[in-house]
Amino acid sequence: xxxxxxxxxxRRRDVSEAVWRVLAAHGFAGLTLRAVAAELGATTGLLTHxxxxxxxxxxxxxxxxxxxxxxxPRRAAGQGLSALRAALLDxxxxxxxxxxxxxxxxxxxxxxxxxxxxxxxxARKYAHxxxxxxxxxxxxxxxxxxxxxxxxxxxxxxxxxxxGLVVQALFDPAxxxxxxxxxxxxxxxxxxxxxxxxxxxxxxxxxxxxxxxxAAP
Amino acid sequence: xxxxxxxxxxRRRDVSEAVWRVLAAHGFAGLTLRAVAAELGATTGLLTHxxxxxxxxxxxxxxxxxxxxxxxPRRAAGQGLSALRAALLDxxxxxxxxxxxxxxxxxxxxxxxxxxxxxxxxARKYAHxxxxxxxxxxxxxxxxxxxxxxxxxxxxxxxxxxxGLVVQALFDPAxxxxxxxxxxxxxxxxxxxxxxxxxxxxxxxxxxxxxxxxAAP
DNA sequence: TCATTCACACAACAAGCGTTACGGTTATGT
DNA sequence: ACATAACCGTAACGCTTGTTGTGTGAATGA
Numbered sequence: 046x047x048x049x050x051x052x053x054x055x056r057r058r059d060v061s062e063a064v065w066r067v068l069a070a071h072g073f074a075g076l077t078l079r080a081v082a083a084e085l086g087a088t089t090g091l092l093t094h095x096x097x098x099x100x101x102x103x104x105x106x107x108x109x110x111x112x113x114x115x116x117x118p119r120r121a122a123g124q125g126l127s128a129l130r131a132a133l134l135d136x137x138x139x140x141x142x143x144x145x146x147x148x149x150x151x152x153x154x155x156x157x158x159x160x161x162x163x164x165x166x167x168a169r170k171y172a173h174x175x176x177x178x179x180x181x182x183x184x185x186x187x188x189x190x191x192x193x194x195x196x197x198x199x200x201x202x203x204x205x206x207x208x209g210l211v212v213q214a215l216f217d218p219a220x221x222x223x224x225x226x227x228x229x230x231x232x233x234x235x236x237x238x239x240x241x242x243x244x245x246x247x248x249x250x251x252x253x254x255x256x257x258x259x260a261a262p
Numbered sequence: 263x264x265x266x267x268x269x270x271x272x273r274r275r276d277v278s279e280a281v282w283r284v285l286a287a288h289g290f291a292g293l294t295l296r297a298v299a300a301e302l303g304a305t306t307g308l309l310t311h312x313x314x315x316x317x318x319x320x321x322x323x324x325x326x327x328x329x330x331x332x333x334x335p336r337r338a339a340g341q342g343l344s345a346l347r348a349a350l351l352d353x354x355x356x357x358x359x360x361x362x363x364x365x366x367x368x369x370x371x372x373x374x375x376x377x378x379x380x381x382x383x384x385a386r387k388y389a390h391x392x393x394x395x396x397x398x399x400x401x402x403x404x405x406x407x408x409x410x411x412x413x414x415x416x417x418x419x420x421x422x423x424x425x426g427l428v429v430q431a432l433f434d435p436a437x438x439x440x441x442x443x444x445x446x447x448x449x450x451x452x453x454x455x456x457x458x459x460x461x462x463x464x465x466x467x468x469x470x471x472x473x474x475x476x477a478a479p
Numbered sequence: 480t481c482a483t484t485c486a487c488a489c490a491a492c493a494a495g496c497g498t499t500a501c502g503g504t505t506a507t508g509t
Numbered sequence: 510a511c512a513t514a515a516c517c518g519t520a521a522c523g524c525t526t527g528t529t530g531t532g533t534g535a536a537t538g539a
Binding site: 480481482483484485486487488489490491492493494495496497498499500501502503504505506507508509 | 510511512513514515516517518519520521522523524525526527528529530531532533534535536537538539
Binding site: 070073152209220240 | 373388416424432433446450
């Protein structure tokens with residue numbers, strides 16, 4: 046029935062992997078059907094056979110990347126705080142593979158922010174990640190490894206920290222080798238650990254203070 | 263000498279501002295000379311008159327954005343920890359203008375990561391920001407408002423936190439309104455404040471632990 | 480075995496891109 | 510007042526892009 050005895054879906058995976066390679070090397074600006082075809086050692090005919098349009102190609106590649114990232118072998122996690130640490134480490138570009146994934150991910154933000162539908166999709170995705178982290182924070186709190194405090198807020202902070210570290214490490218891998226990333230993360234977790242349960246020991250003026258006005262059009 | 267009595271440089275600023283508007287609305291994928299010209303109410307002839315090529319147009323727009331961001335009115339900063347807080351707040355998308363700037367900035371990461379020269383430029387830029395933060399951290403430490411500890415590391419952590427919060431706020435402005443961003447930042451600063459000077463109260467296996475191998479090709 | 484169907488190469492398409500050339504208009508220096 | 514040069518609209522160029530159509534060889538099912 047087919048030249049390659051091939052699964053239809055398996056070929057689509059091959060194509061998506063070629064998309065990843067092109068994206069990791071040249072970004073979205075360099076993502077053309079011909080570039081993907083060349084990377085695959087094929088022609089655009091193959092691509093259009095498996096994907097009706099470029100948009101579908103990209104969507105499938107990103108979906109597959111997310112899925113694969115979610116289901117990739119995660120590091121051995123203990124319980125409580127240790128599990129939180131493991132989850133955050135799994136986000137960081139500590140390996141070549143994770144670096145490529147993160148690079149693609151960061152690159153896709155341009156496209157995502159320009160498309161409201163995609164943007165909402167991403168927001169949902171990050172919100173989901175936050176609830177996952179929230180559970181881990183709660184568990185760590187119940188074991189007494191983290192002081193009390195709104196677990197959702199702590200999780201949001203942790204996600205911010207990890208996300209920002211990803212970006213920095215991508216731009217300056219020399220300044221942020223794996224070990225340093227882990228050190229910085231541990232610094233962060235340590236500061237969470239020793240956080241007094243009583244809120245804010247110092248008082249500051251509200252955000253709107255200063256010469257810059259608060260948002261709102 | 264000219265149709266508009268115009269400063270040459272002033273017109274170039276006008277053009278760059280049109281570039282910002284197009285970028286904020288449609289991202290780099292939607293940045294075409296014709297789109298910029300339309301946004302400006304002019305034609306591509308004007309653009310090519312002021313910029314020899316598209317690349318120069320983009321570079322100038324981003325340079326100007328960085329310059330303007332650096333020199334925009336900053337919120338009243340106190341001393342020490344308060345100054346650090348102010349500097350970090352100035353990064354966040356708390357105003358409509360800052361949101362647009364950050365959105366453009368994040369979008370440019372795709373292009374930047376694909377170009378080694380630009381990438382190095384960005385890395386230098388962030389490194390510079392880190393040294394600026396490092397000074398603020400040192401000052402806060404000398405006033406006893408922050409526990410001792412490598413100020414450079416604390417600054418790197420703070421920058422990561424702010425950067426990640428920027429990204430989250432861009433994708434989910436509803437979940438991260440200005441006040442919440444400030445709360446999360448204050449949470450972070452509070453945790454720094456109460457950080458015990460003695461290092462890491464908990465012990466963990468090294469990074470390379472777990473099923474995932476460490477980087478290095 | 481023969482018709483069919485899948486898998487893909489190949490080639491051509493229109494649309495949109497950055498860039499270039501040109502020409503008319505307007506303000507300026509002399 | 511006149512030459513000059515800046516300003517910028519107009520239009521065309523060649524190229525690349527995503528997409529479409531056609532054709533061919535291999536595998537399949539009857």
